[in-house]
Amino acid sequence: xxxxxxxxxxxxxxxxxxxxxxxxxxxxxxxxxxxxxxxxxxxxxxxxxxxxxxxxxxxxxxxxxxxxxxxxxxxxxxxxxxxxxxxxxxxxxxxxxxxxxxxxxxxxxxxxxxx
Amino acid sequence: xxxxxxxxxxxxxxxxxxxxxxxxxxxxxxxxxxxxxxxxxxxxxxxxxxxxxxxxxxxxxxxxxxxxxxxxxxxxxxxxxxxxxxxxxxxxxxxxxxxxxxxxxxxxxxxxxxxx
Numbered sequence: 001x002x003x004x005x006x007x008x009x010x011x012x013x014x015x016x017x018x019x020x021x022x023x024x025x026x027x028x029x030x031x032x033x034x035x036x037x038x039x040x041x042x043x044x045x046x047x048x049x050x051x052x053x054x055x056x057x058x059x060x061x062x063x064x065x066x067x068x069x070x071x072x073x074x075x076x077x078x079x080x081x082x083x084x085x086x087x088x089x090x091x092x093x094x095x096x097x098x099x100x101x102x103x104x105x106x107x108x109x110x111x112x113x114x115x
Numbered sequence: 116x117x118x119x120x121x122x123x124x125x126x127x128x129x130x131x132x133x134x135x136x137x138x139x140x141x142x143x144x145x146x147x148x149x150x151x152x153x154x155x156x157x158x159x160x161x162x163x164x165x166x167x168x169x170x171x172x173x174x175x176x177x178x179x180x181x182x183x184x185x186x187x188x189x190x191x192x193x194x195x196x197x198x199x200x201x202x203x204x205x206x207x208x209x210x211x212x213x214x215x216x217x218x219x220x221x222x223x224x225x226x227x228x229x230x231x
Contacts, residue, residue: 004157032215036222041224042224043119043223043225044206044222045222046219046220046221049219051215090158094218101163101171101218102148102160102171102174103160103220104160105157105158105159106157107155107156108157
């Protein structure tokens with residue numbers, strides 16, 4: 001069965017500092033990988049996705065993530081955090097299949113941004 | 116285009132009562148998913164519709180939960196009778212039914228269910 005681990009429940013960074021949120025997955029092969037963000041009162045918004053190809057993927061809002069097969073990781077990064085990035089972030093995996101299917105999520109990481 | 120909408124945004128009911136949650140997916144999205152987040156834990160899959168058919172209902176916790184998607188448009192999730200452990204946020208998501216785009220799920224804002 002596939003699973004996702006986000007080791008950090010809560011992270012605090014200063015505005016303008018760099019950010020890295022960790023995500024490790026367990027899956028029999030290379031899954032599809034996603035990062036979502038949830039701001040208060042909002043639904044989950046897809047930040048970026050990895051299906052295949054270049055292991056460094058760019059997303060919206062200046063985020064990027066790198067797929068490392070050897071480490072079963074898909075960490076999310078941003079070079080300079082803005083106060084509006086304060087939110088909860090979820091890593092998810094989907095089964096590599098031709099038709100759509102469920103995603104498996106991690107517990108989420110809450111990001112606080114200090115002024 | 117309008118996003119995924121869910122109604123109500125918040126519901127408070129007593130144990131033993133019935134609640135029905137509604138999800139309207141993005142127009143044209145054949146795939147519709149229900150997820151649940153309990154007590155700040157991970158978001159757990161409940162079930163997946165393709166049009167009006169249940170493709171995967173492996174995540175449904177028990178027979179107190181009934182999901183329908185008549186006509187392949189909106190979906191309802193009924194909990195009857197509700198128990199305390201059903202409290203949480205219920206998310207709906209939808210996606211197209213075409214190749215890799217089918218794996219890009221668009222989420223609604225969720226319905227927060229509180230059972231007292």
